[in-house]
Amino acid sequence: MTTYTIKKGFDIRLTGAAQPRMDQAPEPATVRVSALEFPGLKPKPVVAEGDAVRTGDRLFFDKSDPDTALLSPATGKVTKVELGARRALQWIEIAVDSADRFAEVPTVTVDQLSSLGRDELIRRLKGSGLWPLLRQRPIGRLCDASKTPSAIYVNGMDTEPLAADPAVACLGRGAELQAGIDVLRALTDGKVYLTVAAGRTPPDEFRNLRGVEVRGFAGPHPAGLVGTHISRIAPLGEGEVAWFLKVQEAALIGAWVRDGRYPAVRTVAVAGSRAPTQQYYRVRQGAALSVLTGGNPVTGDVRVINGTVLNGVKVAPDGYLGFYANTVTLIPEGGDTRDMFGWGLPGFGKLSASRSVFSWLTPKPAYDLDARLNGGVRPIVNIGSWDRVMPLDIYPTYLVRAIQAGDVEEALKLGLLEVTEEDVALCTFVDHCKIEVGDIIRKGLDMYEKEA
Amino acid sequence: MQFLRNIVDKTRRLYHPPGSKLHKLWPLFDANETFLFAPDTKAQRTGPHVRDYADLKRTMVMVIFAMLPCLLFSFYNVGYQHFLAFQGMEPRPSYELGWLQSLLGATPDLANVTFWDRVVFGLQRMIPILIVSYAVGLGIEVGFAILRKEEVSEGYLVTGMLVALIVPASIPLWQLAVGVAFSVVLCKEVFGGTGMNIFNPALMVRAFLFFAYAGQMSGSKVWVAGNHTAGMIDGYSGATPLAAAANAKLTQANLDPTGTVASAQDAIVDATGKVALGWWDLFVGLCPGSAGETSALCCLLGALLLVITGIGSWRIMVAGVVGLFAAGWAMNAGLGHLDGLGSLPPHYHLVMGGFAFGIVFMATDPVSSPETNTGKWVYGILIGVMTVIVRAVNPAYPEGAMLAILLLNAFAPTIDHFVVASNIRRRLARHG
Numbered sequence: 001m002t003t004y005t006i007k008k009g010f011d012i013r014l015t016g017a018a019q020p021r022m023d024q025a026p027e028p029a030t031v032r033v034s035a036l037e038f039p040g041l042k043p044k045p046v047v048a049e050g051d052a053v054r055t056g057d058r059l060f061f062d063k064s065d066p067d068t069a070l071l072s073p074a075t076g077k078v079t080k081v082e083l084g085a086r087r088a089l090q091w092i093e094i095a096v097d098s099a100d101r102f103a104e105v106p107t108v109t110v111d112q113l114s115s116l117g118r119d120e121l122i123r124r125l126k127g128s129g130l131w132p133l134l135r136q137r138p139i140g141r142l143c144d145a146s147k148t149p150s151a152i153y154v155n156g157m158d159t160e161p162l163a164a165d166p167a168v169a170c171l172g173r174g175a176e177l178q179a180g181i182d183v184l185r186a187l188t189d190g191k192v193y194l195t196v197a198a199g200r201t202p203p204d205e206f207r208n209l210r211g212v213e214v215r216g217f218a219g220p221h222p223a224g225l226v227g228t229h230i231s232r233i234a235p236l237g238e239g240e241v242a243w244f245l246k247v248q249e250a251a252l253i254g255a256w257v258r259d260g261r262y263p264a265v266r267t268v269a270v271a272g273s274r275a276p277t278q279q280y281y282r283v284r285q286g287a288a289l290s291v292l293t294g295g296n297p298v299t300g301d302v303r304v305i306n307g308t309v310l311n312g313v314k315v316a317p318d319g320y321l322g323f324y325a326n327t328v329t330l331i332p333e334g335g336d337t338r339d340m341f342g343w344g345l346p347g348f349g350k351l352s353a354s355r356s357v358f359s360w361l362t363p364k365p366a367y368d369l370d371a372r373l374n375g376g377v378r379p380i381v382n383i384g385s386w387d388r389v390m391p392l393d394i395y396p397t398y399l400v401r402a403i404q405a406g407d408v409e410e411a412l413k414l415g416l417l418e419v420t421e422e423d424v425a426l427c428t429f430v431d432h433c434k435i436e437v438g439d440i441i442r443k444g445l446d447m448y449e450k451e452a
Numbered sequence: 453m454q455f456l457r458n459i460v461d462k463t464r465r466l467y468h469p470p471g472s473k474l475h476k477l478w479p480l481f482d483a484n485e486t487f488l489f490a491p492d493t494k495a496q497r498t499g500p501h502v503r504d505y506a507d508l509k510r511t512m513v514m515v516i517f518a519m520l521p522c523l524l525f526s527f528y529n530v531g532y533q534h535f536l537a538f539q540g541m542e543p544r545p546s547y548e549l550g551w552l553q554s555l556l557g558a559t560p561d562l563a564n565v566t567f568w569d570r571v572v573f574g575l576q577r578m579i580p581i582l583i584v585s586y587a588v589g590l591g592i593e594v595g596f597a598i599l600r601k602e603e604v605s606e607g608y609l610v611t612g613m614l615v616a617l618i619v620p621a622s623i624p625l626w627q628l629a630v631g632v633a634f635s636v637v638l639c640k641e642v643f644g645g646t647g648m649n650i651f652n653p654a655l656m657v658r659a660f661l662f663f664a665y666a667g668q669m670s671g672s673k674v675w676v677a678g679n680h681t682a683g684m685i686d687g688y689s690g691a692t693p694l695a696a697a698a699n700a701k702l703t704q705a706n707l708d709p710t711g712t713v714a715s716a717q718d719a720i721v722d723a724t725g726k727v728a729l730g731w732w733d734l735f736v737g738l739c740p741g742s743a744g745e746t747s748a749l750c751c752l753l754g755a756l757l758l759v760i761t762g763i764g765s766w767r768i769m770v771a772g773v774v775g776l777f778a779a780g781w782a783m784n785a786g787l788g789h790l791d792g793l794g795s796l797p798p799h800y801h802l803v804m805g806g807f808a809f810g811i812v813f814m815a816t817d818p819v820s821s822p823e824t825n826t827g828k829w830v831y832g833i834l835i836g837v838m839t840v841i842v843r844a845v846n847p848a849y850p851e852g853a854m855l856a857i858l859l860l861n862a863f864a865p866t867i868d869h870f871v872v873a874s875n876i877r878r879r880l881a882r883h884g
Contacts, residue, residue, distance in 0.1 A: 309501045342490035343509035350505035356761040357505045373493045375507020379647030413876045432506045438499045
């Protein structure tokens with residue numbers, strides 16, 4: 001196994017890691033499927049309030065590509081079709097019945113994969129409701145099926161703080177994973193890479209896989225991000241695209257192939273210092289989050305995040321699990337806390353990547369961070385902190401300034417297409433000027449898409 | 453603490469939300485409030501939900517901590533030079549007390565000057581300089597923040613102290629005020645404020661004063677502070693070591709044909725004009741010069757804190773010293789037959805004048821220096837080289853560090869441009 005060691009980066013060590021224990025979460029009373037999670041997709045609902053739906057029935061599809069549909073993760077009755085500005089679909093809510101009934105979805109078997117043809121396979125994958133699991137680099141959005149990816153990256157590691165461990169999430173799902181990999185291999189003429197954490201023995205589920213190139217990555221976050229992996233394994237040439245997904249998501253595709261129906265169950269790690277229980281759950285996709293927090297929404301000074309603290313989205317405590325979520329993080333919001341003379345005290349016990357906070361003299365194994373910015377927003381004053389957590393060969397401050405100046409051409413030269421917001425999330429974390437670097441990068445990518 | 457918090461929260465209502473009585477002055481309130489209590493702003497809905505504990509206030513305050521040894525040393529040295537000069541004067545004039553000496557009733561015994569006499573005198577000069585520097589600079593910064601409806605940035609907290617440390621303690625306060633106003637408005641705010649300026653604002657204060665009021669900023673009569681508001685001990689000449697060494701050529705060739713002055717080092721004498729100062733004396737820094745930059749030892753302590761905390765670039769500091777030594781040796785090796793500073797051994801350049809202070813606190817200013825690591829090496833080396841060239845070749849003014857750093861400030865974007873261009877070429881080669 002080829003191993004790459006990442007030197008630049010930083011591990012945000014948070015308290016409340018999920019223990020490797022798996023339970024079945026209770027069935028939710030309601031589930032929601034949000035259309036807002038798929039930027040670039042123009043959702044058109046096919047159900048109305050009051051309709052009965054089965055698990056796997058179409059809820060909405062993409063107006064610009066009607067093959068691409070999102071399916072119902074539960075059997076029950078549509079209780080709400082929420083429309084936003086200009087009647088754009090926001091989300092669909094379903095009251096869940098006690099028994100699952102499965103709708104027929106387009107299927108494929110492993111034997112068919114070689115004869116089916118790529119276009120037909122993609123058509124069926126789009127109809128299966130699982131197509132959005134695959135995403136593409138550059139840009140980091142849904143895949144453009146008209147382009148054949150030069151490689152597909154299956155991410156078998158996760159270095160984000162408190163993130164679900166793919167090895168735990170895939171426990172006992174080796175056969176599903178193999179079927180998923182077989183599908184991916186039919187989608188590219190290039191290689192399918194499985195990236196794993198170096199320095200620990202991969203689980204049998206990973207080791208026994210056929211048809212993948214295994215690559216190891218060591219070092220601090222972002223060693224586990226696909227952007228880092230692509231930059232080390234096979235940087236993309238002009239016009240090339242790569243597709244990527246998490247190994248859990250590949251297993252979902254495999255489950256669809258093997259069972260012939262929509263896989264509505266997800267594995268989710270519940271973590272963070274404010275999580276009532278810190279462990280893994282099997283839970284219905286789109287479930288009300290309260291099923292993960294002991295039946296009732298958590299209350300008090302808590303921030304609930306669909307995803308990790310670096311790249312997740314804040315949701316209300318009575319919110320719903322996202323389509324992609326494999327981690328739910330609960331941290332303190334930090335409500336009314338204000339540190340007196342915070343700028344001048346040594347800062348023992350406070351997490352920082354900078355040695356100007358003297359907690360490096362008395363390090364703790366993990367820290368309980370809240371959602372405060374810990375400072376005011378300022379213009380860029382570059383003391384090299386972004387650079388110290390950026391393992392890609394780019395100059396992030398120059399890239400950001402080019403985007404701020406609206407100069408897309410210059411931004412492209414500086415490596416805009418090598419990053420997405422997740423690759424610069426650490427820059428935002430360490431920045432003493434509290435700049436939202438990810439927002440700026442996304443703005444640059446949007447400008448590029450508009451021009452192209 | 454809760455009591456203070458209550459007061460702040462109550463006062464806050466006058467300034468916030470928009471539409472309240474004093475809302476126009478919100479940046480002023482915010483600056484004071486966040487000085488007391490870190491802001492409670494929360495991370496937005498998307499993106500990183502937790503943040504590093506370091507903020508710009510902490511960064512700037514660390515730089516101030518790093519300058520503290522220089523500041524404390526200046527309190528002592530300004531007084532030390534003053535009394536040394538006074539004792540050396542013949543005939544000795546009558547001693548006049550300054551404001552702090554009168555206030556404390558601390559009449560120095562001129563025959564037996566104590567540590568506290570020196571510190572009281574140093575404070576007497578330095579406190580007004582610090583007050584004027586901060587009051588004028590921060591006043592303008594707050595004014596611009598109110599006009600722009602932005603939060604007040606912390607940049608001037610560092611600039612204000614830098615300014616106080618790089619002017620002669622004898623400077624007339626009105627000149628200092630004019631210099632600070634010029635620099636903050638024309639070199640910083642017109643470019644957009646903190647983070648946008650091209651030149652280091654503190655050095656621009658000094659450069660402005662140097663060219664506008666040369667009589668009070670250069671020559672050999674300004675470096676020892678006197679008691680009068682104008683500052684000088686009339687007619688007293690206390691040359692900086694640099695100026696003394698630069699004049700060595702004159703001494704040797706014209707005035708003293710027998711050559712009792714063997715080399716430039718030997719011309720370096722203390723404020724009495726009699727005792728020769730060696731390298732270690734200069735390193736410790738008890739010699740005439742700008743208020744806070746004479747002690748290379750204190751600069752070294754500051755450099756340690758800046759490098760350990762990662763706030764000041766060690767690359768620039770090391771590169772600056774490398775450049776200084778390279779150029780110093782080249783001069784010694786006889787690029788032409790330069791007397792004076794050209795014949796000075798390089799390690800003397802390190803401890804004389806403003807180089808140590810400049811390379812540690814000015815050249816490492818993150819805004820006006822290059823951002824790329826390669827660029828920092830080039831920039832630092834060139835500062836070292838230019839410092840020696842200006843010192844040795846320029847006949848009018850022996851201090852090269854200020855001009856060298858300002859010149860390289862102007863070239864910092866160009867240096868970065870070439871480094872970034874090579875990154876772009878690498879990218880093209882990699883991605884086709």
